[in-house]
Amino acid sequence: MGKFCKCNGRLLCMCLLPFMMTGHLLVYILVTIFVTISYAPPKIPVHFIAPGSTANSAKMPPHPLNPFWNLRLIDTALWNRLQHGCDRLYNPILRGNASGMPQQSKTKLLSAGCMSDCTSEAVLDTKENEVKSMSDQMRAFVSSMHCREYPYIINQPGLCYSNETLDSPLLLMAIKSQLGNFENRQAIRETWGRSGHVSGEFNVKGGLVRTVFLLGKQESKPNSKLHVLLDNESRKYGDILLWDFKDTFFNLTLKDVLFWRWFEQYCPKAIFVFKGDDDVFVRTDALVDYLNKQWEEHSLWLHYTNETDKGMDLFMGEVINYASPNRDPSTKYFIPQSFYQGAYPAYAGGGGVVYSGSLALRLKHVSEQVSLFPIDDVYLGMCLRKLGVAPSHHPGFLTFDLPFMQRGNPCAYKSVLLVHRRNPREMIALWKHLRNLRMRC
Template identity: 40%
Template structure:
């Protein structure tokens, strides 16, 4: 049947007669089908002619005119992404390998230092307003291509029991009080609602040059006691939160690939862990593979106001952002976390972590799904002290350690009547 054919009968035909319009359409349809068959036979003939005498098929590299764009983007990130897209496109990569370096466009030869972890000397000259950008933004741009950083603290047994839910919390070395409040409330590891829950805190290194005290001794003691701290040797700044995500995904693939679900969150969010587990119990098997839910932002664009924390100049990026979930916290399947790790290798690091995750999802042909249980932009002021509000939420941002400790008993109180 044709999908658009009407399901009701048309007007009756006259006895012994016919409908001229239907006959013409039938003839046209037959002609189109015959034409398609002829084209198919010609393609097949050309395919066979191109086989070598040994019977092995030869692949013809497209001509340079066919595959090579002559102009690169003027924005640094976009240009780097263009280059990465070429490297990961099998057709273009074959053509690239077959083309002598002298015949390539200049921007395809412009790849920066051979070691991606050396400061990129191109950045100050290709980003015209580089000198007026914030110092930490400059640092990100200089080291944007580097993804190799030593793992200084790596608890080996976090995922030993194969968690149903892994809570991955982005934290900063001085935030001892936040981590402890999480351990005593929503991040308590063990068996919750008959499901195994594990928690791990994600940290980079802090340095005196960024006006942080030397807390390495205290952090190592904390890690020995709780065995839930991951620490990498890279500069832990706002602009490097994306790097933290990428390093975590790589760690996840090595250490915790069988975890069923992952909740990524900041250390100032409150998570209703029992509510999250209840939600996951009702997720269908078919939906699990691509599960990614959070507080979704759509049709957003870079902020051009230099006074804003999320400022991105046109010299760095042009275009609109794909849909993304607010970085305060989101929930995804372990299967998708593994695929995001692979996709991240095909996306140039971007200085805003939640936008970057949306870019990686887009590479996979996916988009995050919004859920009203995630409130990364907080709730109404009048509702902040209402216990029953938190019963129906999965995540709310932001809360202090003291607020977490005060609210958590409301979430767990079996006698609280929220009818």
């Protein structure tokens, strides 16, 4: 009898097994469906802003709806129209091989603002009503935005490789200045922008630093001796680059474009580039330490990957996202809708940025495919977006300065690499106060 029960129990188990397996499968299917329905993918921050958005909330920036580099033609704004034509003409599928470009295509590139021809007056794709509605400085910019080639008045071809050393600079500091800012340049030479070997903050490893000042021509009074003084300054220090274009706020973009061309020809082996204004203060020793660490990590990465020809795409500063054009006609940053519609890509504040030398060479070439824009730091963001390189935010770049109550405290600068808005007297005082900062704080 016991044996019979044992057999019946085994038979019962075999009979129930398919039902149990089916039940488990049904539970698994129901759980999977429930998880799929309830799952919401994480929201990835989009670094672009919808074209045409001008409203700005005090609490929240405009919400992006479309990508920045949109192939859709926005024909109501001059820059968008020019860039649309430039993108199509530089599209390798549409244009084919770049060599042997027919004259008709060159004319189209010129009219799209993608080629430079300063010997003749280019006819940009402008509408008469568009130009008339623009401000004086915008009209002046539009009239010459096709021109990217200006001759040197003062050049420094041997700045990076002098008789003292043939070593490539670890850091080339390119400072945007103006003709009359003699005191700013001298304060920089005596403090954070001093050329030569700079020791790191911990005196472990330093690097060769070279400094050059970027200038354009300025209108001066007939009896002004500014150009004579600048010529004397250049002969004494050998760090002035002066081009034959009018130095205005909207032409600051030209300084980037012309500097990249100079860099490619005269200083292509510099490992890093600092580009900034002549009213910032940089803790150069701390910056040298940081860059040495970045370069060592990049070299190790090249060693382990065997990608010896891979450049370094470092670009860092105080990154600004979700920015829209300034539509206030009373400000110098005013960009009318007739010139540009949409929002800005991610960019770093123009007070000061650092990028690798290899990226500087890539920026030079890609800038030929991006129509000039009158705000220089935004234009840099446009070129980076075209390259597919995202600017990195570094909290040590304070282009909007420290809180007012902390500016007089040397220890507040311990983690700072750059602060903006310092006059020559403040630069010199700050340089003295920040010596041996690590020992004091």
